[in-house]
Amino acid sequence: MPLKKVCKMDNWLKKRASLTPKRMALSYHEQNWTFAELQQAVLETCTHLVGQKVQTAKRVAVLGNNTSQLYFTILALQQLGIEMVLINKNLALPEIEYQLHDANVDLLIYEDEFQSKLQPLKSMTLISLNDLHDSISADASSFIKDEFNLDQVTSIMYTSGTTGNPKGVMQTFRNHWSSAIGADLNLPVTAKDTWICAVPLFHISGFSIMMRSLIYGMNVRLYEHFNPELINQDLLNGKGTIISVVPYMLKKLLSLKDSDYSEKFSYMLLGGGAIDRKTLEICKDSNINVIQSYGMTETASQVVALNLADAIRKLGSVGKPLFPVSLKIKGATKPNQIGEILLKADNITPGYLNHSAPITNNGWFATGDLGYLDADGFLYLKSRLSELIISGGENIYPLEIENVINQFPNIIESAVVGKADSTWDAVPVAFIVTDSMINLKKLTAYLTSNLAKYKVPKKFIVVDKLPKTHNGKLQRKKLQSQI
Missing domain, CATH: 3.30.300.30 (ANL, C-terminal domain)
Structure with missing residues (x-):
């Protein structure tokens, strides 16, 4: 039997720092890092991780806010080839314990803010980010990965658990690469853009922005949390060209907006749930370009998006599948027939952690969402299958x-x-x-x-x-x- 060929790529951070070292990579509060400076900050974090023998772990959990330290730590773990379990900071301790146990994690890196919450954890090695950066450092050069195996799992995110117990979604480098390329072929995004990230890094919405920054070579403007007043001012002053939002965020920004955004502003990428027609019409009247999208943790971000050119004509649709994505409606034989949405693409998870049952059916991923395709091939969502x-x-x-x-x-x-x-x-x-x-x-x-x-x-x-x-x-x- 012939051996399966292992597909590898150059380490993304090393490659990006080599290609565009002086280009802006990250902005946080009043601090800025070029890609060369970002690489240096990440490598310094690696030395502290190695000093704590973290490189011996296969899987490490991370809990924190959107901070530059968390950003560096996530990239550092990736440099060392360690799988990351990204923990939702809003979970109660029993929910955190469930995920740590389910993922077989024995090391958790956290920000000091969560120390009291985590205190009852007895069988877990805990390392605070502050202690990490104050700890002894060690030479990490031999542990840094020169290449990324595209089929290696790099991140694990638990589903939101809206029904039943959450499951750990495994995401490979190939998943993130394919997602970024698919988005780039569809969305107007360039290396000159600055992507505002006020969505959590522990969700695919935030993590995908990090990965796209390395792949596209664009700047990320990171916010600790969603601050609509500050973000509106930054959009007015041209400090961001793209922003990822969920419906609540979009509506809040609209309620505070009293003048047009900077001419540098390009669009809002909307995901995370359905939006009502009234809000979309307000956006149209306010000259705010909104690209509706459809995706999930299992697809490493969006798989369907509505191009700006079709936004008005197809108001209410989430768009067409991105170039590398195949989509069909289960059982549909003609337009407008409602059925379960099925997907096929390289950005779809290889599976759920600790669950042997396949998540694909003859190569198609069953999303559990109901929708239909109109005569022009635009997707319209109806509901979750479980909500019918x-x-x-x-x-x-x-x-x-x-x-x-x-x-x-x-x-x-x-x-x-x-x-x-x-x-x-x-x-x-x-x-x-x-x-x-x-x-x-x-x-x-x-x-x-x-x-x-x-x-x-x-x-x-x-x-x-x-x-x-x-x-x-x-x-x-x-x-x-x-x-």
């Missing part, structure tokens, strides 16, 4: 109802879930967030005039806010328990 409400034999897609509810005056956002019903099996119930009192009878009449009767929610529950994960994904399971 079947009422009296009729399929009800929560997103469709939410889009109509959100058009009603004074409603900020909404979420629709199914409630068990002895007659219809299930009926829709709506949770709504408002900025003032609304007349529920008028809302019901409005919905009845715009939706089939079986789609109109049988009950409305007004709440202060909707439960979401840190990256803005709605947690319908939590709403289900409140019915």
Whole structure:
């Protein structure tokens, strides 16, 4: 049997520092690093990691905020060929313990802010970032990887756990490379761009920006957290050309915007959930280019995007598959037929950690999302397969109802879930967030005039806010328990 050829590439950081050493790589607060300076900072971090014998670990967990130190540490672990488990900083200790145990991690690098939370961990070696950089250093040169094996796992991120226990998504260098190349072939992005990163580095949205910076040779402007006032000022002053946002971030920026952004500003890349038509129309009127996209942790960022040229004509669509991505709708034989979205591409995970069951079916990855392709091949999302409400034999897609509810005056956002019903099996119930009192009878009449009767929610529950994960994904399971 012939041996499988191992595909390798030059170490991305070393290559980028060699090609464009003086080009800006990272901005954080008032500090800036060129790629040569970034490489030096990362290599210094490597010496401290080696001083702590971290290079002997196969897998290391990392917990922290968006800081330059965390940025350097992530890249340093990659230089040493160590798999990283990126921990969501918002998790409770039992959730963190579950992931550390599931990933068989015995070493956790963390920022001091989380020390008290982590104190109860007894069987875990803990190293704070501050202690790391104050610790003894050792020659790391022999441990730095000259090449990256494209099929080697470099990062592991746990799914948000909106349904069931989260699973560790393995991401290879090939996954990140293919994702970056696919995006570059579709999005207007150049080495002259500065990508604002206010999304977490522990999510694929933030981590993918780091990888693209090395591959494209562009600058990353890093923020500790989403600060809409500061980001709006930076966009006004031309300190960023591209920004990744989720719907909440986009709406918050819109609410604070009082003048046009700098002419250097290019677009907002929108992911992390559905956006309502009203917000998109406000963006259009405000001269804000929004590129809607569709992707997930399992696909190492977006696999579908709506080009600027089609944004108005195909309002509501998430676009077409990126060049290296194949997409089809399960069971669909003609346009506009709804079914599960299936994908095939090199940026799709090789699997979930500790789960032997394959995640592909004849080479196709089943996303668990429902959608359809129109006659022009543009993808429209309907809902998660698990969120589908079947009422009296009729399929009800929560997103469709939410889009109509959100058009009603004074409603900020909404979420629709199914409630068990002895007659219809299930009926829709709506949770709504408002900025003032609304007349529920008028809302019901409005919905009845715009939706089939079986789609109109049988009950409305007004709440202060909707439960979401840190990256803005709605947690319908939590709403289900409140019915």
